[in-house]
Amino acid sequence: xxxxxxxxxxxxxxxxxxxxxxxxxxxxxxxxxxxxxxxxxxxxxxxxxxxxxxxxxxxxxxxxxxxxxxxxxxxxxxxxxxxxxxxxxxxxxxxxxxxxxxxxxxxxxxxxxxxxxxxxxxxxxxxxxxxxxxxxxxxxxxxxxxxxxxxxxxxxxxxxxxxxxxxxxxxxxxxxxxxxxxxxxxxxxxxxxxxxxxxxxxxxxxxxxxxxxxxxxxxxxxxxxxxxxxxxxxxxxxxxxxxxxxxxxxxxxxxxxxxxxxxxxxxxxxxxxxxxxxxxxxxxxxxxxxxxxxxxxxxxxxxxxxxxxxxxxxxxxxxxxxxxxxxxxxxxxxxxxxxxxxxxxxxxxxxxxxxxxxxxxxxxxxxxxxxxxxxxxxxxxxxxxxxxxxxxxxxxxxxxxxxxxxxxxxxxxxxxxxxxxxxxxxxxxxxxxxxxxxxxxxxxxxxxxxxxxxxxxxxxxxxxxxxxxxxxxxxxxxxxxxxxxxxxxxxxxxxxxxxxxxxxxxxxxxxxxxxxxxxxxxxxxxxxxxxxxxxxxxxxxxxxxxxxxxxxxxxxxxxxxxxxxxxxxxxxxxxxxxxx
Amino acid sequence: xxxxxxxxxxxxxxxxxxxxxxxxxxxxxxxxxxxxxxxxxxxxxxxxxxxxxxxxxxxxxxxxxxxxxxxxxxxxxxxxxxxxxxxxxxxxxxxxxxxxxxxxxxxxxxxxxxxxxxxxxxxxxxxxxxxxxxxxxxxxxxxxxxxxxxxxxxxxxxxxxxxxxxxxxxxxxxxxxxxxxxxxxxxxxxxxxxxxxxxxxxxxxxxxxxxxxxxxxxxxxxxxxxxxxxxxxxxxxxxxxxxxxxxxxxxxxxxxxxxxxxxxxxxxxxxxxxxxxxxxxxxxxxxxxxxxxxxxxxxxxxxxxxxxxxxxxxxxxx
Numbered sequence: 095x096x097x098x099x100x101x102x103x104x105x106x107x108x109x110x111x112x113x114x115x116x117x118x119x120x121x122x123x124x125x126x127x128x129x130x131x132x133x134x135x136x137x138x139x140x141x142x143x144x145x146x147x148x149x150x151x152x153x154x155x156x157x158x159x160x161x162x163x164x165x166x167x168x169x170x171x172x173x174x175x176x177x178x179x180x181x182x183x184x185x186x187x188x189x190x191x192x193x194x195x196x197x198x199x200x201x202x203x204x205x206x207x208x209x210x211x212x213x214x215x216x217x218x219x220x221x222x223x224x225x226x227x228x229x230x231x232x233x234x235x236x237x238x239x240x241x242x243x244x245x246x247x248x249x250x251x252x253x254x255x256x257x258x259x260x261x262x263x264x265x266x267x268x269x270x271x272x273x274x275x276x277x278x279x280x281x282x283x284x285x286x287x288x289x290x291x292x293x294x295x296x297x298x299x300x301x302x303x304x305x306x307x308x309x310x311x312x313x314x315x316x317x318x319x320x321x322x323x324x325x326x327x328x329x330x331x332x333x334x335x336x337x338x339x340x341x342x343x344x345x346x347x348x349x350x351x352x353x354x355x356x357x358x359x360x361x362x363x364x365x366x367x368x369x370x371x372x373x374x375x376x377x378x379x380x381x382x383x384x385x386x387x388x389x390x391x392x393x394x395x396x397x398x399x400x401x402x403x404x405x406x407x408x409x410x411x412x413x414x415x416x417x418x419x420x421x422x423x424x425x426x427x428x429x430x431x432x433x434x435x436x437x438x439x440x441x442x443x444x445x446x447x448x449x450x451x452x453x454x455x456x457x458x459x460x461x462x463x464x465x466x467x468x469x470x471x472x473x474x475x476x477x478x479x480x481x482x483x484x485x486x487x488x489x490x491x492x493x494x495x496x497x498x499x500x501x502x503x504x505x506x507x508x509x510x511x512x513x514x515x516x517x518x519x520x521x522x523x524x525x526x527x528x529x530x531x532x533x534x535x536x537x538x539x540x541x542x543x544x545x546x547x548x549x550x551x552x553x554x555x556x557x558x559x560x561x562x563x564x565x566x567x568x569x570x571x572x573x574x575x576x577x578x579x580x581x582x583x584x585x586x587x588x589x590x591x592x593x594x595x596x597x598x599x600x601x602x603x604x605x606x607x608x609x610x611x612x613x614x615x616x617x618x619x620x621x622x623x624x625x626x627x628x629x630x631x632x633x634x635x636x637x638x639x640x641x642x643x644x645x646x647x648x649x650x651x652x653x654x655x656x657x658x659x660x661x662x663x664x665x666x667x668x669x670x671x672x673x674x
Numbered sequence: 675x676x677x678x679x680x681x682x683x684x685x686x687x688x689x690x691x692x693x694x695x696x697x698x699x700x701x702x703x704x705x706x707x708x709x710x711x712x713x714x715x716x717x718x719x720x721x722x723x724x725x726x727x728x729x730x731x732x733x734x735x736x737x738x739x740x741x742x743x744x745x746x747x748x749x750x751x752x753x754x755x756x757x758x759x760x761x762x763x764x765x766x767x768x769x770x771x772x773x774x775x776x777x778x779x780x781x782x783x784x785x786x787x788x789x790x791x792x793x794x795x796x797x798x799x800x801x802x803x804x805x806x807x808x809x810x811x812x813x814x815x816x817x818x819x820x821x822x823x824x825x826x827x828x829x830x831x832x833x834x835x836x837x838x839x840x841x842x843x844x845x846x847x848x849x850x851x852x853x854x855x856x857x858x859x860x861x862x863x864x865x866x867x868x869x870x871x872x873x874x875x876x877x878x879x880x881x882x883x884x885x886x887x888x889x890x891x892x893x894x895x896x897x898x899x900x901x902x903x904x905x906x907x908x909x910x911x912x913x914x915x916x917x918x919x920x921x922x923x924x925x926x927x928x929x930x931x932x933x934x935x936x937x938x939x940x941x942x943x944x945x946x947x948x949x950x951x952x953x954x955x956x957x958x959x960x961x962x963x964x965x966x967x968x969x970x971x972x973x974x975x976x977x978x979x980x981x982x983x984x985x986x987x988x989x990x991x992x
Contacts (some may be wrong), residue, residue: 419842623955634930653752
C-alpha cells in the first residue's frame with residue numbers, strides 16, 4: 095500500500111519536472127518563431143475593397159459601410175461603460191466606424207503591452223495613452239507598430255488645419271517656422287520614420303507657470319511700490335522683515351518662501367532668472383553667443399544669483415524652509431483663516447494650489463512680475479510643453495489607413511472639444527465675440543464650459559486621448575465673473591501674472607529639439623542623472639550657506655567636470671548641430 | 675574506503691526509509707519549499723540584468739551581455755563613496771543605539787514588580803511599531819516645523835515671537851533624527867524576544883542569590899544578563915546581515931536637497947537612477963542592488979564566524 099503511494103508521489107514529481115523542462119523548451123521556441131513571423135509578415139496595407147469603402151481626404155463619414163476598429167486603453171475610474179459613452183457614440187455617428195475596446199488596468203498598462211508584444215499576442219488596432227516615446231520608437235523600429243508618414247502625406251487633413259491656427263504661440267519652439275512641420279519632425283524615430291501622430295494638450299498659462307505673488311496689503315501699509323529690480327526686491331523684503339507689516343507687534347513675518355517639491359513653488363528659480371536663464375525641464379539647454387549648447391549652472395551670472403540668494407537667506411529674508419518643506423506645509427503657512435495674522439510676504443506657486451480656492455487671504459496678494467537683475471537680465475522660465483506621443487497603430491491593424499483617418503479626425507476642433515469637454519450645447523458651447531483671459535496674446539474667446547462638466551462620467555474618454563488642444567483652445571474660454579470675490583481675484587492675478595512673464599525667454603535649445611539617438615541616450619543617462627541631482631543639491635546648499643561661494647565654487651566646478659560635464663555638453667552639442 | 679561507501683549507502687537507506695515512514699510530513703514540506711523556490715529563487719534569474727544592457731523590448735534573455743560594465747560605472751561614480759559612507763554610518767548608528775537599548779529596556783521591564791504596570795509599559799512601547807513609516811515621518815516633519823509645528827510654536831512662545839532655525843534643513847541633524855525616531859518606534863517591539871527569554875530564568879536562582887545577600891542590581895547583572903547573551907548574539911548576527919540595507923521609505927521621505935549629503939543611501943540611490951531619472955536604468959540599479967546583497971552576505975558570514983569562534987560554546991546560525 096505504502097509503496098504504491100510512494101510511486102504515485104514519485105510519478106507526480108517526475109511529471110512536474112518534465113513539464114517544467116518542456117515549458118522551458120517551448121518558450122525558447124516561440125521566441126524563434128516570433129522572429130520568423132516578424133520577418134515574413136509584411137506590414138499589410140488595407141485591401142482594395144476596404145480602401146474603396148473609404149471616403150476622400152477630410153470627408154465625413156470616414157467610411158461608407160461600417161468598419162470596426164479595436165482600441166486598447168487603460169481603465170479609467172470616471173468611465174463606467176465605454177460602449178455606451180457619449181464620445182464613443184458621437185465618434186461612431188460622425189465617422190461611420192464601430193469601436194471595440196480592450197481595457198487594461200491603468201497601473202500595469204505598460205507591462206501589459208510589453209507582455210503582449212513579448213508573447214506575440216494580437217494587439218488592438220490602436221493603442222492610446224500608454225508607452226513613452228522611446229518605447230514606441232523601439233517597438234516601431236522592430237516592426238510592431240506602423241509608420242504613419244505615408245498616411246500623413248496621403249490622408250492627413252485635420253492636424254494641418256488646426257496646427258495652422260495656433261498663431262505664433264509656439265514660435266519659441268519652432269523658431270518661427272511652421273508648427274505643423276515642427277510637430278511632424280519631432281515625432282520621428284531615430285530611423286527617420288514616425289510611429290506616432292503627435293498631439294498636444296496645453297493650457298497656455300502652464301508655459302510660464304513659474305509664478306510668485308507679493309503681499310500688496312503689506313506694501314501699502316509700508317508705503318512701498320512693487321519691486322522691479324533685485325535691489326528694490328531686497329529693500330522690500332528687508333522692510334517686510336523689520337517693519338512689522340502685519341502689525342501684530344511680533345517678528346513673525348516670513349518675507350519670501352517657497353517649497354522644493356510643490357507645483358512651481360521654487361522661488362529661488364524666479365530670483366535666479368534675474369541673473370541668468372534657467373531652462374526647464376532640465377533637459378533643455380541654453381545657448382551661448384556662439385550658438386552653442388551651454389550649461390547655465392557653471393556660469394558666473396548663476397554664481398552671482400546664488401550670492402544674492404545667499405544674502406537673502408543670511409539676513410533671514412528667504413526662509414530656508416523653501417528647501418525642506420513640502421507643499422502641504424507651505425499651504426499651512428498661507429492657507430490660514432482670515433482672522434489670523436498673515437505671515438508671508440512673497441510666495442511661489444499657483445494661488446489656488448497653495449491656498450484653498452475661495453480663501454480670502456488671497457485678496458491681499460498681487461502678481462509679482464519678473465525682476466530685473468543688476469545686468470539688466472529679466473527672464474522668465476519657459477516650461478517646454480510635452481506633446482504626447484503615446485497613440486499608435488499596431489501591425490495587427492487590417493485597415494491602417496482608416497485607423498489613421500480616425501486619429502486625424504480626433505485632431506479636429508469639434509472632435510477635440512467634444513473629447514475634452516463633453517456634449518456640445520450642454521457641457522460646452524460656442525460664444526460669439528467673447529473675451530478670453532489671454533486676449534492680449536491675440537486669442538479670441540470662443541466658447542464657454544459648464545463648471546463641473548468634467549466630473550460627469552461617461553461623456554469623454556479621459557481628458558486627452560489623441561485630441562489636439564493647443565493654447566488657442568485651452569486659453570480660448572471666455573472670461574466669466576465668478577460670484578466668489580476671492581476666486582475671481584485668484585484667477586485675475588494668475589492670468590495677470592502670466593501676461594507679465596509671457597515671452598521673456600531667450601533662444602534656447604529645447605528638450606524637444608535635442609533628440610538623442612539611442613546610443614547617446616544610453617551613454618548620457620548616468621552622467622545626466624548625477625549632474626542634475628548634484629546641481630540641484632549644490633544650489634540649495636550654496637543658498638543656505640552650507641557651501642561657501644568663494645571657497646567651494648571651484649570644487650563644485652571640479653566635481654562637475656569629474657562627473658563628465660564635458661562629455662555631457664558634447665553629446666548635446668552634437669545633437670543640437672544635427673537638428674539645427 | 676569500502677567502509678565509508680557502505681556507511682554512506684546505509685545512511686541513504688535510512689533516509690529513504692524515514693521518508694517512506696513519514697511521507698505525509700515531507701508532503702507538507704513541499705509547500706514551503708515551492709514557496710521559496712517560486713518567490714525567492716525564481717526571481718534571482720532577473721539578477722542577470724546587472725550584467726546586461728537591459729531593454730524592455732528585448733526582454734531579460736534577449737538583452738546583450740556587457741559584463742561588469744555597470745559595476746565599474748558605479749565604483750567610479752561620484753556618488754559611490756558618499757552613498758556607501760552614509761549607508762554604513764546610518765546602519766551602524768542604528769545598531770549601536772537600538773541594540774543595547776533593547777536589552778537594557780528588557781532587563782528594566784523584567785525587574786518591575788507590579789504586573790499591571792509592567793503590562794502597561796509594554797503595550798505603550800509596542801504601539802509606535804504599528805504606525806506606518808509615512809505617518810511617522812509626517813509626524814516628525816509636522817512637529818519640527820519651525821513656523822506651524824509644535825517645536826516652532828513653543829519656541830516662539832518662549833522667545834517673544836521669534837521663529838527658530840529649521841532642524842530638518844540642518845544636514846548633520848538628519849542622522850540623529852533618523853536613528854532616534856527609529857529607536858523610539860522600534861524599542862518596545864525589539865524587547866519582546868528578550869523578555870520572553872528572561873521569563874524562562876529559573877526562579878530558584880534568584881531565590882538562592884537573595885539568600886546569599888545579592889541586591890537587585892547584582893541579580894540582574896549576574897543572573898538575567900548572562901541568560902540573554904546567546905539570544906543577543908543571534909540577534910546581532912541577524913542584524914549585521916542587514917547593515918547595508920537601510921530601510922528605503924523612511925530615508926526617502928526624510929530627504930531634502932540640504933541633507934542629501936548625509937541622507938543619500940544605497941536604496942534611495944538605486945531608486946533614483948533606476949526608476950525616476952529621465953532615462954530609466956534598470957541594469958545599473960540591479961548592479962548596485964546586487965553589490966549591496968553581496969556585501970550583506972559577506973558581513974553575515976563574517977560576524978557569524980566571529981561569534982562562533984569567540985567562545986567554545988559560542989552561538990552561530992548554522
